[in-house]
Amino acid sequence: MAFQIMLNFFIAFIWMFLSSSFSSSSFVIGFMLGMLMIYIMRNFFPGRLYISRVWALVKLTMLFMKELMLANIQVFMVIIKPKLDMRPAIFAMQTELEHDWEITLLSSLITLTPGTIVVHVSDDSKTLYIHAIDIDDVESAVDSIKNSFEKAIMEVSRS
C-alpha cells in the first residue's frame, strides 16, 4: 500500500515537471492522473488498491462519529433518569483481530461507543473484558456493534 502511494506521488511530480508549472494545482492534477493510472494498472499490483483502503478508513470514521453521538445520548439518559435502575455487568468478548494496533483501535472505539468500556485485555490479546452500563438492551445490541466495528477495522487492515 505504501508503495502505491509513493508511486502516486512520483507520478504527480513527473506531471509537474512535464508541464513545468510547480504549483499546488498542477500537483493535484498530477495526483488525480496518477490515481487513474494506478486504477487502470490495478491487476499488476499485489494486494489491494490503496484508494479502497482510504475509503474504508473514511467509512470507519463516519461510523465512529455516529456511535459517539449515540453513546452520549445514552449516557445522558442514564444520568438524568430519576431512579438508578441500570444493571451494569462485565462480560468477555472474543476478538479475531491480530495486530496490536487493531486491538488498540478497537478498544478505543468500544470505549467511546454506547454503554461500554474496555476494562482489561487478556494476555494473549484474544479476549476483551468489557464493562457495560446496562446489560439489558446492550448485550445483544453490543454484539452487532462489535461485529460492525470489527468488520470495519478488518476492511481497513486486510491486504
Next chain:
Amino acid sequence: MNVIVLANILIVLTISFGAIFILITAIGLIRLPDVYTRAHAASKSATLGVMSILIGVFLHFWLIEDHFNPRILLGILFLFITGPVGGHVMSRAAYFSGVKTWKGTVKDELKPEYERKVKETSLKIKE
C-alpha cells in the same frame, strides 16, 4: 451580515452543546454509584463536550476573527486518542487494585481472570 449571523448561531450551538455535556459529566460523576459507571460518564461525555467546545472556539476564530488555527484541530485529535485510553487505564487500575463493583452488577466474567492473575503475580488484594 447574514453569514456572520449564521456563523454566530453555529458557534453558540456548538459551545453550549459542549457545556451541557460537561455538566452532564459532572452530574454523572456525583450520581453514579461505582467507579466503573463513573468512568462511562467521564470518558464519553467529557470527550465529546471538550471536543465541541474546541470546535466552537475554532469556528469563532476562523469565521469571525479570520484567523485559522490548526493547533485547535490537533488538540481535538489528541483528545480523541487520549480520552478513551484514560478511561480504560483508570478502570483497569481500579479493578486490579480490588475495587468492588456496584451491588447491582449482574455479571462479572473478569473475576476468574483476575484471580488467576493475582495467583500468578502474588499481588496483594485488599479484602
